[in-house]
Structure formats: structure tokens, C-alpha cells
Amino acid sequence: MPRSERSPLLLAGLLAAAGAAHFTAPRQFDAIVPRALPGSPRTWTYASGIAELALAAGIAAPRTRATAAKAAAAFFVGVFPANVRMAVDWRHRPAPLRTAALARLPLQVPLVLWARGVARNGEGRR
Structure with missing residues (x-):
């Protein structure tokens, strides 16, 4: 399978795994829900898990991929x-945890670019 065909499936797999984690280990996600959001952090955890699972399904299907x-x-x-x-909440945690929290910040950039690339490639395949 060419790399261009694997990329959307890998992104879908990443989103599916992250979405499932929201249900199997919700406490870790509850802890990072911004306090400014209304309602229960658990509601936001589950909602974002559902969103990730839906995005994964949409990316996996060529028709809805873009x-x-x-x-x-x-x-x-x-x-x-x-x-x-x-990252702010974990600034006083042990170095490996603090480093992991900080590493998530720049990781968002390649994730956004990856998703945009999958969208561009998906538009040409309709």
C-alpha cells in the first residue's frame, strides 16, 4: 500500500485510539478540560472521545475523508x-511527566498539517 493510501488510515487509527482512551481512562482527560468550559469535565471528555471516533470513521471512509x-x-x-x-498544571510534576506535557504543545502543529494533507489528497480522489 503506497504511503499516500496509508496516511489517512494511520490518522484514523490515531484518532480512534485517542477516542477510545477517553472512555477507558477518562480521569486523565477530565483533568485537562479547561475550567472555563461549562458543565462537567466528564461530559467534555466523553464528547471529545465521541468526536475523535467520528472523525476516525470519517477519515477511514474515502467518500467522507476530505x-x-x-x-x-x-x-x-x-x-x-x-x-x-x-502543561501549566504539570509544571511541578517530575521531569518526565513535565516534558511529556510540554511536548504535546508543538505536536499539535504536525497533527494539523497531517490532517490538512489528508484532506487535500482526499479531495482529489472523489
Whole structure:
């Protein structure tokens, strides 16, 4: 399978794994939900897990790939405040945890670019 065909499936797999993690280990996600959001952090954890699973399904299907990949890029931008919150909250944790939290911040950029690339390639295959 050429790399261009694997890329959307890898992105879908990443989103599916992250979405499933929201249900199997929700406490870790609850802790990074920005306090400014209304309602329960668990509600936001489950909602973002559902969103990731839906994005994964949309990217996996060639017919909806371009639209879902654009939505995934927007989603990655939208969850950035939670990653900032995690980095701030974890600033006094042991170095490996602090480093992991900080590493998530620049990781959003390649995720957004990856999703945009999948969207561009998906538009040409309709």
C-alpha cells in the first residue's frame, strides 16, 4: 500500500485510539478540560472521545475523508487549550511527566498539517 493510501488510515487509527482512551481512562482527560468550559469535565471528555471516533470513521471512509480530515484539523486546533492547561498544571510534576506535557504543545502543529494533507489528497480522489 503506497504511503499516500496509508496516511489517512494511520490518522484514523490515531484518532480512534485517542477516542477510545477517553472512555477507558477518562480521569486523565477530565483533568485537562479547561475550567472555563461549562458543565462537567466528564461530559467534555466523553464528547471529545465521541468526536475523535467520528472523525476516525470519517477519515477511514474515502467518500467522507476530505471533509472529516478538515474537521480533524479544526479539532486539533480546538483541543490545544486543554494541552496548554495540562502543561501549566504539570509544571511541578517530575521531569518526565513535565516534558511529556510540554511536548504535546508543538505536536499539535504536525497533527494539523497531517490532517490538512489528508484532506487535500482526499479531495482529489472523489
